[in-house]
Amino acid sequence: MLQRRIDDHAPPTREAMREAEEIFYTHLRRVGLKHTDQRDTILHTFLETRDHLSTDELFRLVRKKDAKVGFTTVYRTLKLLGECGLASMVPFPDGTTRFEHQFNRRSHHHMVCTECGASVEFFSPEVTKIEEDIGRKYRFDATRHNFQIYGLCEDCRKRSSRKPV
Amino acid sequence: MLQRRIDDHAPPTREAMREAEEIFYTHLRRVGLKHTDQRDTILHTFLETRDHLSTDELFRLVRKKDAKVGFTTVYRTLKLLGECGLASMVPFPDGTTRFEHQFNRRSHHHMVCTECGASVEFFSPEVTKIEEDIGRKYRFDATRHNFQIYGLCEDCRKRSSRKPV
DNA sequence: ATGAAATTGAAATTCATTTTCAATTATACG
DNA sequence: CGTATAATTGAAAATGAATTTCAATTTCAT
Incomplete structure (x- = not known):
C-alpha cells in the first residue's frame, strides 16, 4: 500500500543514536549474541x-548501504x-506488519486513510493514561498499546464525492 | 495462539438477531447480491x-451446521x-486477522496478554471522543479505530517471577 | 592463532489469505 | 411455469508475508 506521510519529524540527534546503539549492544551481550557489521x-x-x-522496505534501504546483507538478517x-x-x-x-522507532519518541498514534493509505501521526497523552488505568483495573502489567484511527482523508473524501458510489 | 477469554457476554437477543439479518439482507440487495443458504x-x-x-475458526463452526459450506464462502x-x-x-x-461483532455492541477494546494470549475486553468512552477530536483536527472522516493494550496478565506475571530471565 | 558457538543468507517451507474457474444456483422476466 | 442471465459456490491453485533450514562463514574468548 502507498505510504504517504502527512507530517514528519526531525531526525534523531547524534546522542540519541549513540544511546540507541548502547541499548542494542547491551541487549546483544545480555542474551549472548555477537556484534556484527550487518547488525550495525x-x-x-x-x-x-x-x-x-515493513521488513522488506528496511531490507531495501539496508541494501543501498551494503548489498550483501540478506533479507533474513534484516528480519531477524x-x-x-x-x-x-x-x-x-x-x-x-x-495485513503487513510494520516497525517503528520506539526509542526517545513521544507515545504517538496513527490515523490512516483507508482509501490512499496516507497516515498522520498524532499525540494523545490521554491514551497513555487510559493504558495505565485499564492495566491497573484488570491487573495487567501493561507495556504498550496500539491505537489507530481509520477514516477518509480530506483529499479522498473530495475525490469520492465527485464520483459517488 | 491460545485464546482464553477472561470476560464474556450475553448472547444476542432474538430481535437483535433479526435486526442483524435485516441489515445483512438489505446490504446484499443494495449491492445486487443474492440470498443463499450458505450466507444464512x-x-x-x-x-x-x-x-x-479467525476465518478458519468460523469455518469450522459453520461446518458443524452444514458440512458442504466451503472455506472460501465463509471468507467471502x-x-x-x-x-x-x-x-x-x-x-x-x-499475525492473524480476527473478526468480531460490531452490531449492537458498545465500542470496546482489548487488552491482550503477550505471554498467554488471554484477552480482556474493556470499555472506554474516552477513546471514542479521541477518535472524533483527532478526526476533526486532521480533517479526516474518522470511521473506526483499533485500540489494543498489550502486557502481562496477573497469572503470567506470577509465573515469570518464579523463573526469572 | 584456534576452536566452539553464533551468524549469515539463499533457498525452502509454512501458513493465512486471496484468486481462479467450471459447475451450480438464484432470481427476474416472458 | 420455464428460461435466460448473472451471481454463487467450493476445490484447487496462487499469492505473499513470515519463518525455518542448513552449509559456509564469521566472531570472540582463550
Whole structure:
C-alpha cells in the first residue's frame, strides 16, 4: 500500500543514536549474541528513518548501504530491535506488519486513510493514561498499546464525492 | 495462539438477531447480491458466537451446521459482514486477522496478554471522543479505530517471577 | 592463532489469505 | 411455469508475508 506521510519529524540527534546503539549492544551481550557489521548497518539504517517500515522496505534501504546483507538478517535483527524496545510492531490494515522507532519518541498514534493509505501521526497523552488505568483495573502489567484511527482523508473524501458510489 | 477469554457476554437477543439479518439482507440487495443458504448459515453461526474468530475458526463452526459450506464462502461472507458493519477486523499480534461483532455492541477494546494470549475486553468512552477530536483536527472522516493494550496478565506475571530471565 | 558457538543468507517451507474457474444456483422476466 | 442471465459456490491453485533450514562463514574468548 502507498505510504504517504502527512507530517514528519526531525531526525534523531547524534546522542540519541549513540544511546540507541548502547541499548542494542547491551541487549546483544545480555542474551549472548555477537556484534556484527550487518547488525550495525541495519540498526543505523533503521534509526535514520522516520517511517513505518515493513521488513522488506528496511531490507531495501539496508541494501543501498551494503548489498550483501540478506533479507533474513534484516528480519531477524528487526526482531532483536523489538526485544530491546527500540522498535515496535504495528499491524497495518493491509495485513503487513510494520516497525517503528520506539526509542526517545513521544507515545504517538496513527490515523490512516483507508482509501490512499496516507497516515498522520498524532499525540494523545490521554491514551497513555487510559493504558495505565485499564492495566491497573484488570491487573495487567501493561507495556504498550496500539491505537489507530481509520477514516477518509480530506483529499479522498473530495475525490469520492465527485464520483459517488 | 491460545485464546482464553477472561470476560464474556450475553448472547444476542432474538430481535437483535433479526435486526442483524435485516441489515445483512438489505446490504446484499443494495449491492445486487443474492440470498443463499450458505450466507444464512454463516451469518447465524457468526452471530451466535461472542469470540474473536479467525476465518478458519468460523469455518469450522459453520461446518458443524452444514458440512458442504466451503472455506472460501465463509471468507467471502465475512468480508460482506464487514462491509455492512456487522463485523470488524481486528489484527491480532500473532499475525492473524480476527473478526468480531460490531452490531449492537458498545465500542470496546482489548487488552491482550503477550505471554498467554488471554484477552480482556474493556470499555472506554474516552477513546471514542479521541477518535472524533483527532478526526476533526486532521480533517479526516474518522470511521473506526483499533485500540489494543498489550502486557502481562496477573497469572503470567506470577509465573515469570518464579523463573526469572 | 584456534576452536566452539553464533551468524549469515539463499533457498525452502509454512501458513493465512486471496484468486481462479467450471459447475451450480438464484432470481427476474416472458 | 420455464428460461435466460448473472451471481454463487467450493476445490484447487496462487499469492505473499513470515519463518525455518542448513552449509559456509564469521566472531570472540582463550
